[in-house]
Amino acid sequence: MKIVSTTDLDKIPSIHNPEVNKHEILHAGDVPHIDKVGQVIFAPGQIIPIHTHADIHEIFFIRSGNGVIRCNGEERHVREGTCIVVDPNEAHEVENTGSDTMLLIYIKMDAVSSGNRLNAS
Numbered sequence: 001m002k003i004v005s006t007t008d009l010d011k012i013p014s015i016h017n018p019e020v021n022k023h024e025i026l027h028a029g030d031v032p033h034i035d036k037v038g039q040v041i042f043a044p045g046q047i048i049p050i051h052t053h054a055d056i057h058e059i060f061f062i063r064s065g066n067g068v069i070r071c072n073g074e075e076r077h078v079r080e081g082t083c084i085v086v087d088p089n090e091a092h093e094v095e096n097t098g099s100d101t102m103l104l105i106y107i108k109m110d111a112v113s114s115g116n117r118l119n120a121s
Contacts, residue, residue, distance in 0.1 A: 002026075002030060004025050004026065006023040006025065006039055009023040009024070009025070010023075011023060011041070012024065014040065014048060016048045016049060016051055017046070017047065017048050017049060019046060020040060020041070020042060020043075020046050020047075020048060021040075021041045022038050022039060022040045022041065023038055023039045023041075024036060024037075024038045025037045025038050025039065026038075028110075033109055033110060034107060034108070034109060034110075035056060035108040035109060035110050036106070036107075036108040037105070037106070037107050037108075038105070038106050039063070039103060039104070039105050039106075040094075040103070040104045040106060041101060041102075041103060042065065042067065042094070042095075042096035042101065042102040042103075042104065043096065043101060044096055044098060044099050044100065044101070045095075045096060045097075046095070046096050047093060047094065047095040047096070048093055048094045048095075049093050050070065050091050050092065050093040051091070051092070051093070052088075052089050052090065052091050052092070053088055053089075053108075054088055054089060055088055055110065055111045055112060056088060056108050056109065056110065056111060057085065057086070057087055057088060057108070057109040057110075057111055058085070058086040058092075058106055058107070058108055058109075059083065059084070059085050059086075059106065059107040059109070060078075060082075060083070060084040060085075060086070060094070060104055060105070060106050061082070061083050061084075061104070061105040061106075062078050062079060062080055062081065062082045062083075062102065062103070062104055063080065063103040063104065063105055064080050064100075064101070064102065064103045065079075065080065065096060065098050065100050065101055065102025065103060066078060066079040066080065066096075066097065066098040066102065067094060067095050067096040067097045067098060067102050068094070068095045068097050069084055069092060069093070069094050069095075070092065070093050070094075070095075071084075071086060071090050071091065071092040072090050072091055072092075073091075077097075087111075088111045
């Protein structure tokens, strides 16, 4: 068993926008097929700009707050309780459009070991 609390972890800047902080909760090797699990802390107006991952599936879960995710030119409003699956090579960005902090949990899975597409249904 492994137990990790975000209160024990340092906040680190996102590689996509150093003004946005995150906690990296789990890393490659902690759980099979999982590359990373973390929590991103978006202040109002903050954005992770558009980017892609060639070999990673990403699962996002909005823990609190609300905002927008843009994926391959499509914009969707997200709020607490929303889950999003982004497949490899899908261009995506996330923005906090609300007036409160938005907390987003992410899971990054290696596309090679998890298959070509996650079943999101």
